[in-house]
Amino acid sequence: MTKNTLSQYCKDKIQLIDKALSQYIPEQNYPPIIYESMRYSLFAGGKRLRPIMLMAAGDAVGKDGTSFLPVACGLEMIHTYSLIHDDLPVMDNDDYRRGKLTNHKVYGDGIAILAGDGLLTAAFETMLSQTNVEPQVLITVVKEIAAAAGPAGMVGGQVVDLESEGKTIDAKTLEFMHQAKTGALFKAALRAGAMLAGANQEQLRALSCYADQFGLAFQITDDILDVTGTQEKIGKPVGSDIRNHKVTYVTLHTLEGAKQLAHQAVNSALCNLNDFGPKAETLRQLVNHLINREA
């Protein structure tokens, strides 16, 4: 699969995901302001990485990943809610995301909080509307996604992020923070796709390891881009980590060290796909693309 093939794969899936998201969170609804606000962030140019990963994991196990659209869309809603809340003035206080004003800058803090709450709640309603799988498998999957998004996962990661602002944290705390804040939901996405597609224990184990390394590579690349990227491409001011005295993989390991760590994580991720053959080609391309991304 060439980069063009990956880009076509993503384009196709994004079309399906966007259409479905637009049905789950419809335009005409009451009260209008909350639907408008949720849709503003839901359709603000997200790359749909988590739903695509879920689908690609389903493909790798031999099922059509697009048949798990409800669970996939739920993941995107959870991701979007977390961005809205993270951007709030009392959190990271960001005015821009992906080159657009953040939700609270447009709708105010109150509605932004509620839009996040609404998306998080709607995510569970949406995921539980998945029909073509064994009910007990769906329960296991959605429960795992909840755990990954909750206080021991994404929420916990954001807590550590918030609490460590302006403080020097050690490498171990940094790793927990990223694993919880970003890695846990990536991993849940991969595992969800695998479990929904009926993966066996060995496949599930391999895809879990792939997910861990993918998450690590993703975060290191993020830290690198904050130094080497341009505002035009990443859609937010660069160098904000340094200005905010944040500890990152770059500040801990230097730019060259961070690049090496990222390459190592990518190689390790790829290793775990060996037994899947050509069906895992999208997962291979995704992690390769990740390290070469500019945004």
Add this chain to the structure above:
Amino acid sequence: MTKNTLSQYCKDKIQLIDKALSQYIPEQNYPPIIYESMRYSLFAGGKRLRPIMLMAAGDAVGKDGTSFLPVACGLEMIHTYSLIHDDLPVMDNDDYRRGKLTNHKVYGDGIAILAGDGLLTAAFETMLSQTNVEPQVLITVVKEIAAAAGPAGMVGGQVVDLESEGKTIDAKTLEFMHQAKTGALFKAALRAGAMLAGANQEQLRALSCYADQFGLAFQITDDILDVTGTQEKIGKPVGSDIRNHKVTYVTLHTLEGAKQLAHQAVNSALCNLNDFGPKAETLRQLVNHLINREA
């Protein structure tokens, strides 16, 4: 069942609920601050009305309501999250709740938002850990609870509440607001208990109607207590509705008119329990107690 019997019923259930909640959201966990913050509000003296209603509905259908503890506790977590977010400065800006400082006054706005997010997410993980029911029934129940808590339910009600502050709203908008903000989750609690216990269609319909009238009576009584209550008993300043120029059942219908409406709702609620016999005694006592409550 006398009032003392109801009070003993509630005492027994609260003990079970509190013990289970304390296991679901344990004290010793990382990051400690988020668990402390979630527990602060979770154990701030809540009456556990929603989980008790779920259990009482299960009893009414002939099952032991306490066997649905995970779903019941999930409802309490959802209720608690909504209080934390509603109290925030950018929402209702309340410093006290049940006589104690609100979550954000103790932990700051950022952690309070995350404590709410954490409880909402943990609620779904907890509910989906319910084991002694058909998986498909559990899915239906949790999906309905999500819908009741989401943008078309509780979140939507809070949006209307927020948007109508300082404005004059009509009776229809007021009714939507309360139905969505409070009534929807009451109804979901009742219906969840009934469905988990294997209610037939007729029983489910009757309990749904009971729930609608219960929710209405609850809200009217709330509005009445804001005028006739004391801060000592209701745990927050009285008269805040009038000071905030809020439209309430009292401002719309006078105090006497509101009392009549409340009685009418209680009678209608009781009517729907006729076919359940003695097994619905707790539900009868609950709605009777409601209208005589002082807090």
